[in-house]
Amino acid sequence: MPKRAHWRKLDNAAKLYSATSNKKDTRVFRFYCILKEDIDPRKLQEALDKTLLVYPVFLSVMRKGLFWHYLENSTLHPEVVKEHREPCSTLYIRDKRTLLFEVTYFKNRINLEVFHALTDGTGATEFLRELIKNYLCLSHKSEGLSDISLTDPDITIQDQENDSFSKYYTKMQKPKEKKPKAVQIKNLQRETGLLNIDERILSVKYVLARSRELGVSMTVFLTAVYMMAIHQEMSHRQEKDPVVLMIPVNLRKFFPSNSMLNFFNWIEPGYHFDKGRDTFEDVLIYVKEYFNTELTLEQVSRHMSELVALEMHPVLRLAPLELKNLCIRAGAYYAEKYVTAIFSNMSAVHMPEAYSPYIERFGVFTNTPKMELCVCSFEDKLSLGFTSRYETTNIQRNFYRILEEQGIHAEKPEPEYPEPDVPRKLKVRIFHIYSFICLAAILAFIALNFMFHPKTHWSLFTAAGIGSMWLATWIGVSKRYNLMKNLMWQLILMSAGSFLWDLSTGWHGWSVDFILPAVCISVSLSLLIIAKIQGQSAREYMIYFVMSGLYGTILPLILLLAGVTKFQILSLVCIIVCSLILLSLLIFRWKELQEEMKKKFHV
Incomplete structure (x- = not known):
């Protein structure tokens, strides 16, 4: 009997990212x-395999149901590769069964890239810490470097997969507050379309010292600097709207949770610069008061x-996935x-x-x-x-x-990124040429x-x-990653x-x-x-057999009974073949069918 597939619903934040x-x-x-040595890919692969034994929740793929997406455990084996794409490239490809994270390396850097529906910054930090520990232990075992546990042995897989949003949800009534429109940055997009990455290194000691002098936290201090930096690029006309920063908040600091899934919220401090209060001290006081009020x-x-x-909401829950x-x-x-x-402070990364x-x-x-x-x-x-x-x-x-004016110097590291491999552009261009020829x-x-x-x-x-x-x-091109789904679309297109x-x-x-x-x-x-x-398992092809069986049974049968079909032999053969497929699923794959329907139709 095939092994039952473990699956779980998406958490509240993941549903946004999947859509x-x-x-x-x-x-x-x-x-x-970034380590102080070049990366050995063989040892990194071994370290990754060990890390996944601790965090198997990362071996999940996204699947599509009628009402919601869901995550299902897979037997896919992630392979460590040398970095070759633009940073933060697509990981979740619709209709393609792929893992939602990737580990790459370049010179002395180990990269962990994650699709946000899988986990948040805290979960990714824990995974990367374990990965780095395992790699260093394998690389320096001969020097006596011991394997120090970074996880609580009492934490189970169930704890890691816990949906803390649902666990701590309580129905509360909150009056709706009308938000003002925020200032929008209107700069030109890069001609290449590539991500613009600007990284700097500061001294934690100097930033903390200056923050304490001002009587605020490091996050409040950097938030005020960020707002001032944006304001300096605004016109007087733009000052009628506030500068609003979205700042994620780790909910684990408020609710006990060992979940590796998303568990964060956010606050949105917004400052008006048109009130004659545009000094750094004015902004700092506002941000400090906002944090004290909202972070309770x-x-x-x-x-x-x-x-x-x-x-x-019942209406949203019962809406079909595509409409949703x-x-x-x-x-x-x-x-x-x-x-x-947006401003995300992932806090300190601690290692033994x-x-x-x-x-x-470390960087992010x-x-x-x-x-x-x-x-x-770090x-x-x-x-x-x-x-x-x-x-x-x-x-x-x-x-x-502004940081320099506050006595804090920023060091700019040399960028270490390979030229991105972008073969997709050629494929897109070929399809554009094909479309132009059809139109012509x-x-x-x-x-x-x-x-x-x-x-x-x-x-x-x-x-x-x-x-x-x-x-x-x-x-055919858009659904090329899933041949069975491709066939179902072609079935509908050809018959219609x-x-x-x-x-x-x-009408003949x-x-x-x-x-x-x-x-x-x-x-x-x-x-x-x-x-x-x-060689697909029953749960992977089940839904397509059900759809094709129902389509090939019900539609020809209706047309036959209504007298629309004149040449009846082929329609009868179609009804018999498709009915037998459905019956075979009911008789031989009943448990798998029940399980698959439960996943596909969960609300």
Whole structure:
């Protein structure tokens, strides 16, 4: 009997990332560690394998249900590779069964890139710490470096997979507050479209000393500097709107949790510079008071419960996934106008003293549609990573200039990134050329029709044929990662297209007599062949067999009973073949079918 697949629902934050990720906003972040030695890829692979024994929750793939995405454990084996792509490139590819994290290396740097639906900054930090520890132990075992445990032995896999949002959710009523629109950074996008990464190193000792002199925390101090840096690039007209920073908050500081899943919220301090209070001290006082007001257990609980309550709304829960995703994307796009930029403080990364001599520093940054500053520290090195897709770096310049005025010097490390490998551009260009040729052919046929046969409209049929060919090609390309899903789309396209073609040419019935049953039988048999060749488990192909079986049984049967079908033999064969497929699933794969339906239909 096949082993039961372990699966789990997405947490509250993951549902946002699964719906809104795209090529420009991949929702991927990078945590990295720079060692004082070049990386041995063989030892790094061994270290990764050991790390996954401690954190198996990372061996998850995203799958699609009718109402929500969900995560399912996989047997995929991640391979360490040399860095070859743009940082924070796409990890979650729709219709492709891939892991949601990647470990790469370049010279003396180890990179951990994670799709945010899998975990948050805290979870990624714990995984990277374990990975670095394992690598150093393997590399310096002969020098007597011991393996020191970084995890609590009492923490179970269930603890790691705990959805803390649901655990601590309580229904609270909070009056809706109308947010003012925030200042938007209007700089030109980079011509190449690549991520602009600006990293600097500060002294933790100097930043903490200056923060304490001012009577604030390091996060409050850097928030005020960030706001001032943005303000220096604003026009007087822009000052009518506040500068608003989105600042993630680790909820584990408020609620006990050992979860490796997302468990964070955020606050949004917004400062108006048009009130005649535009000095650094004015901003600092405001930010300090805002943090003191908002970072309380009561306020954090209210905001968290508000977000979870939205997810639990019965209308939203029962909406189909594609409709739900459209609503979430629209909401995310609408919410962007209330935020100017993002500031994420990942706090300090701690390693046992025995490992510190081998480590240079840790760093973090993320892909973002706006401008984002990510911060983390190791010992006395505070790593700052600005990311954006803007051409100019004036805000970053202002930020470090303000720090200089505060007596803090920023060191700029030399960038160490390989040239990105971008073969996809050629594929996109080829498809664009193909689309242009199809459009040109349609226009040419319409022109010929008008010139030589103006009284007939044969060019419309030609255009429809070319359009159908282009649509079939587009579906084939966009769904190329999942052949079974590709076949289901082609089934719907071919049957609907033939029906419309038959109807527009005077209805002869060939579409329902021959094309529909022939295509249904062909797709069902093709699914069997693909499942056999690819060696897929029942739970991977189950849903496509159910869809093709129902489609090939119910639709021809309705047409047959309604008297629409004239040539009945082929339709009867189709109904029998598709019915047998459904019956075989019910008889031989009943438990797997129940399990798969539960996953696909969970709300």
